[in-house]
Amino acid sequence: MLDSLEERIALQKRGSVLDEVLRTSGCPQPGKWENGIPRRRPMYPRAGTALAHNARSVIVRPPSSKDAREGMPLLHQVRTALRIIGRKAAAARLQRAHARHRAAHPALYAGNDAILARYRAGGGLSHVYQDYKLASLRALLQERRPRHILELGSGSTTAIFAEYVHATPGARLVSVDESEAYLKEAQSIAGIAEGDPRFRLECRERILVRDEAGQVVARRYAGSFADDYDLVFVDGPSGTDEQGVRHKLAPSADVVDIVLRQAPRTIVVDGKYATVELLQQRFGGLYDAYPSDLSGGTVRPGYRYLSYFHLRS
Ligand SMILES: C[S@@+](CC[C@H](N)C(=O)[O-])C[C@H]1O[C@@H](n2cnc3c(N)ncnc32)[C@H](O)[C@@H]1O
Numbered sequence: 507m508l509d510s511l512e513e514r515i516a517l518q519k520r521g522s523v524l525d526e527v528l529r530t531s532g533c534p535q536p537g538k539w540e541n542g543i544p545r546r547r548p549m550y551p552r553a554g555t556a557l558a559h560n561a562r563s564v565i566v567r568p569p570s571s572k573d574a575r576e577g578m579p580l581l582h583q584v585r586t587a588l589r590i591i592g593r594k595a596a597a598a599r600l601q602r603a604h605a606r607h608r609a610a611h612p613a614l615y616a617g618n619d620a621i622l623a624r625y626r627a628g629g630g631l632s633h634v635y636q637d638y639k640l641a642s643l644r645a646l647l648q649e650r651r652p653r654h655i656l657e658l659g660s661g662s663t664t665a666i667f668a669e670y671v672h673a674t675p676g677a678r679l680v681s682v683d684e685s686e687a688y689l690k691e692a693q694s695i696a697g698i699a700e701g702d703p704r705f706r707l708e709c710r711e712r713i714l715v716r717d718e719a720g721q722v723v724a725r726r727y728a729g730s731f732a733d734d735y736d737l738v739f740v741d742g743p744s745g746t747d748e749q750g751v752r753h754k755l756a757p758s759a760d761v762v763d764i765v766l767r768q769a770p771r772t773i774v775v776d777g778k779y780a781t782v783e784l785l786q787q788r789f790g791g792l793y794d795a796y797p798s799d800l801s802g803g804t805v806r807p808g809y810r811y812l813s814y815f816h817l818r819s
Pocket residue numbers: 625626628629630631658659660661662663664683684685688689691692741742743744
């Protein structure tokens with residue numbers, strides 16, 4: 507295996523890209539963020555690091571990584587440098603947009619710092635959009651005033667839904683996650699009392715749906731969603747398989763079944779552009795779609811982080 511890896515590294519040093527996933531115990535895993543913005547492709551451990559850990563194979567590694575730059579034609583080096591400058595400028599723009607929005611709408615951010623501190627202390631993802639995402643959700647809840655909310659994927663967002671339910675007579679929340687432990691953590695962060703009839707927290711198994719060739723084509727929770735909801739928030743289940751491979755192109759399928767059964771007035775999708783595209787394709791005639799500005803739009807103060815689908819009246 508090492509021989510073939512060395513061959514691959516040689517290829518890579520000539521600026522080629524490699525394939526397959528780096529799978530080795532103890533080898534540093536790909537980082538997902540750089541300068542506060544997500545990498546288009548993750549940064550993988552350097553080839554030497556992989557070798558030192560007896561890596562069996564290496565995933566696609568863009569020629570912008572340090573190793574790949576060695577021996578790269580000057581034109582490519584210039585392009586790489588420009589890309590890095592572009593990324594830094596985009597990160598700075600994003601930070602400015604968030605800071606301005608927070609300064610202009612303090613009420614939308616009230617309590618966020620405490621929620622996120624608890625969430626991160628419990629191991630929750632720490633990314634640059636989180637504060638803005640929670641504020642965006644608050645704004646949405648104020649605008650749409652749902653009564654029955656379904657959250658797919660519990661966490662920091664559960665606290666925002668709980669805050670709304672606590673303050674809104676008649677409102678209810680069902681929050682679903684594949685992890686019992688994180689569900690409990692979300693319940694605690696959100697201050698949801700045991701036995702409060704306005705809340706139902708459900709732990710459900712995550713299913714990766716595969717085609718005949720074994721490719722993961724969708725992800726969903728076990729069981730069906732039989733209730734009627736007027737707002738569905740899609741942020742789960744996870745698309746990462748047992749080997750740690752992320753199937754980002756596999757959409758979350760539960761929301762399709764939910765719409766076919768009883769179309770909710772509002773659907774919100776966090777990231778998951780495959781899910782957004784699927785909803786647009788399947789239900790374009792039923793919903794007005796407002797995809798996230800991060801899927802190709804412009805990031806400016808007040809930009810759309812989440813993707814929204816509003817049922818046509
Ligand atoms: C993409 S995260 C986001 C969850 C949530 N909608 C949010 O935005 O905070 C998805 C997964 O992270 C896991 N998770 C939830 N709370 C967590 C915590 N405190 N620490 C680590 N992981 C957590 C859950 O299994 C959840 O399905």
